[in-house]
Amino acid sequence: MGQLVVNGLALGSIYALVALGLLLIFNTVQIVNFAQGQLLMLGAFIGISCAVTHELPIALAWAATIVAMALIGVVFMLLVYFPLRGRPPFLVVLTTIAMGIVLENLALIIWGPLPVSLPSPVRGPPLRFAGVVISMHQLAIFGTLAVILLLQFLLLTKTRFGILMQATAQDLHTARLVGIPVNRTIAVAFALGAVLSGIAGLLVAPLFLAEPTMGGGLGLKGFVVSVIGGFGNLPGAVIGGLFLGLIETFGARYISSDFRDAYAFIVMIAFLTAWPRGLLGEKASEKV
């Protein structure tokens, strides 16, 4: 039982990390980026190229990946969001799906179909307590999630830039009229969203191996946990992620492993039907 809790929380933390990247972009431009999972995959492969292919020290590989992902985030915005801004949101959303497919095929061409592993940034024997094994890497995932949640919360609520992002999200045109550098704000949001996905990729690759199609499922789960948590709410996404990780793990153990993937979508539909605001979502009227 204890082991299931640990593994469920580790899995849920990864879903939450994907969701945090998704929400950073959503909270700025009100667009759901369905290529967030593929950005995660890119982060994993860039890390592998640095740490495994070019044998850079793991800290340097992480730093290089974070810089590369920030640039990729900006390029992504220029290709996907900018040409379609002002158009109906569903067009941008569809373009993110298309871009996800492009990124997957690009990764297949560049890195090939072989699954590859990335060394963990933390080494050491696992902790063992009452028969429960917690690896150092799992602890690193929990720690990274906590730090990123805190930093993101502080960024959005305590910094001027965070307030600019929120203003841009509330009303883009008014934000521009009052002198907010809207384009730069959006570019930073996409860069940070891609960086968060990249970090998730760097954490996933040592645990699950990296391969070009790894992002699709994880990206969708990131969307599901955002819905469960209350779309746009950061602590909600984290709680939703941990909740979904536990549901999947316990469902696979005690109900049936055949439907493991289905649990996520059953839970999402249940929330949308019975509790559409999600766990910590605001009332729609409060946002007006």
Add this chain to the structure above:
Amino acid sequence: MSSNAHLRSSIAAACLLAALASEARADAASCPAQIPLGLTTALTGNLALLGTQARNGAEFAVDEINAAGGIAGKKLQLATEDTGASSTDALNAMNRIIEGKPLVILGSMISPHVFAQTESVNKSETPFLVGATNAKVTAQGSKWLFRTHVHDGQLATLIPEYLIKTLKMTKPGIMAVADDYGLGASKGIQAALAALKVTPAAITSYAPSDKDTSAQLLEIKDKGADSLILFGRPADVALVMKQMGDLGIKLVTIGNSSVVAQTTLNNLSAAEADGGYAIGGMIPQTSTDPKILDWAKRVQEKYKVPADNFTVSYYDTVYMLKAIIEKVGCDKAAIRDALAATKDWKGLLISYQADSVGDLAHTLGIYKNKGKTPELIGPIKEAGY
């Protein structure tokens, strides 16, 4: 001329015509300047690794044959279409291949793709050689379809038998990938265990996209299994074996070739890989023949992807076709008949022999990982071969 003399001369003329026709059919020089072959395989999507390994085998053989002068001076021309991971795309890919009027079609190693494609190929009356492993692929009643890879029906019998009778395990857990490939094998394994009067401790599966199999592994451990029968593709088998190591679960593990595939072992530590058994299509890395090891090395160098059992199978398929075309020429029906009459044709690692339904591979390898190095315990033949 008497009626008898007339009859004799008619028979003689008929024999002469038949002989001439037969001579024409057997003449490889009568083949077109470019002998068209078609291949549909998964080059994108989550089955891309398997599809690429098969494509590599076929393409490597075609390149070798062409570099050596082709077949009677005629070059092989291989047209490849990507099936992705979807059966609909596989059918579309096959229709595009058929439009090119290939002499022979090499199909996918993914069974649902082959099921979707078979009717179209039957209508085109083209020999269809596949590596798809679902036992029912060759039970479709197609006279054009042949399989050059061992199938799950063979594995489903041999794996439980080896585990129970040779390794003396009594309470296995089962874990299989939840798709046509894994679930079909899991059912066969359960039936074989029942015939051996063994009840599995736990029967589990994982979706092809699953990244965490700890719940299934813990269930198998908690229910007291002494061994694990693991059936999946290299990427997910590597993940399961890695997670077993992470959780400190030590069970005698036996599965399909994925347990000893190079792509699996590249992602495991020696401790995680050590002791894993596999029964399946023969892999080249364990051979003691320097020529075969050199072949595997050349394939790896050319494609940057290790050769596996499917690479071997598709490589052999192209050379088998070469031998047949040299013998019977470029007549589709004659090629089909020659495939159906295959007897002890020696491939890279095994000999091929056609049975009544079109299965040509009946020899499997039993392997064990010593650290990260797979070792061949021995070949094993399907009953009756």
